[in-house]
Amino acid sequence: MSDPRLAIIPSRFDKVKRIIAVSSGKGGVGKSMVAVALALSLRGRGKSVGLLDLDFTSPSTHVILGVEGLVPHEERGITPPIAHGLAYMSIVHYSSDQPVPLRGADASNAIIELLAITRWEALDYLIIDMPPGIGDATLDMLRLIPRIEFLVVTTPSRLAYESVRKLLVLLIDQRIPILGVVENMAMSRTGYIEAETAKTGARLLGAVDFDASVEAAIGDPERLEKTRFYKQVAEIGARL
Ligand SMILES: Nc1ncnc2c1ncn2[C@@H]1O[C@H](COP(=O)(O)OP(=O)(O)O)[C@@H](O)[C@H]1O
Ligand SMILES: [Mg+2]
Numbered sequence: 001m002s003d004p005r006l007a008i009i010p011s012r013f014d015k016v017k018r019i020i021a022v023s024s025g026k027g028g029v030g031k032s033m034v035a036v037a038l039a040l041s042l043r044g045r046g047k048s049v050g051l052l053d054l055d056f057t058s059p060s061t062h063v064i065l066g067v068e069g070l071v072p073h074e075e076r077g078i079t080p081p082i083a084h085g086l087a088y089m090s091i092v093h094y095s096s097d098q099p100v101p102l103r104g105a106d107a108s109n110a111i112i113e114l115l116a117i118t119r120w121e122a123l124d125y126l127i128i129d130m131p132p133g134i135g136d137a138t139l140d141m142l143r144l145i146p147r148i149e150f151l152v153v154t155t156p157s158r159l160a161y162e163s164v165r166k167l168l169v170l171l172i173d174q175r176i177p178i179l180g181v182v183e184n185m186a187m188s189r190t191g192y193i194e195a196e197t198a199k200t201g202a203r204l205l206g207a208v209d210f211d212a213s214v215e216a217a218i219g220d221p222e223r224l225e226k227t228r229f230y231k232q233v234a235e236i237g238a239r240l
Pocket of ligand 2: 032033058129
């Protein structure tokens with residue numbers, strides 16, 4: 001018998017205009033930082049914005065936002081609590097920061113459950129902080145989330161880009177829209193990522209420099225908004 005939740009999921013996103021997945025080949029390249037800065041900057045421009053943390057293994061957007069103890073409101077599904085003006089959903093609302101060690105099928109099940117119960121209100125943008133790579137979780141999301149568009153984060157390193165290239169090839173092969181690639185933690189303009197990205201047919205959306213002031217702004221969105229990092233992400237967001 002087919003899973004009835006699968007039929008519900010697309011309708012949960014009916015009122016969301018654009019769904020942007022912030023993704024990468026690897027962890028540690030700045031997905032979560034970029035996802036939060038992007039969401040806050042779009043909100044700052046007067047858009048209605050949601051943030052969905054689907055990195056169940058290493059959820060971290062709540063740490064960047066500096067929020068804890070948020071409780072979703074339950075009523076024929078659940079309504080995301082508001083954090084810094086964002087409709088904000090994360091596994092952390094349920095796991096209270098304990099590890100969530102899930103094997104393949106259980107991980108899929110948890111993602112399906114979260115997507116099936118969450119009721120997104122009218123949003124201009126829903127930003128999704130994705131798990132890294134092209135594992136089961138990412139494949140599930142490609143299958144389950146309607147109208148998903150990808151913003152792919154890499155660092156200037158060939159090691160980061162090599163895994164990003166695989167993600168880009170997969171997305172192109174599956175005909176999933178790619179907004180483009182963001183080169184994060186750039187230290188100089190080498191042109192390497194731009195040239196490599198162009199070879200796949202995707203484009204570089206922009207570079208975000210390494211910014212030593214970012215670390216101290218984790219947990220403090222008002223401080224984050226004053227960083228060069230945030231301004232550069234916001235410029236990219238304004239062009240989406
Ligand atoms: N542009 C940047 N400048 C300096 N540090 C950054 C920048 N982008 C991300 N970081 C730092 O890099 C680390 C990894 O970022 P994170 O967003 O957790 O990556 P991911 O979600 O891809 O695993 C964090 O410590 C974060 O503060
Ligand atoms: Mg992350």
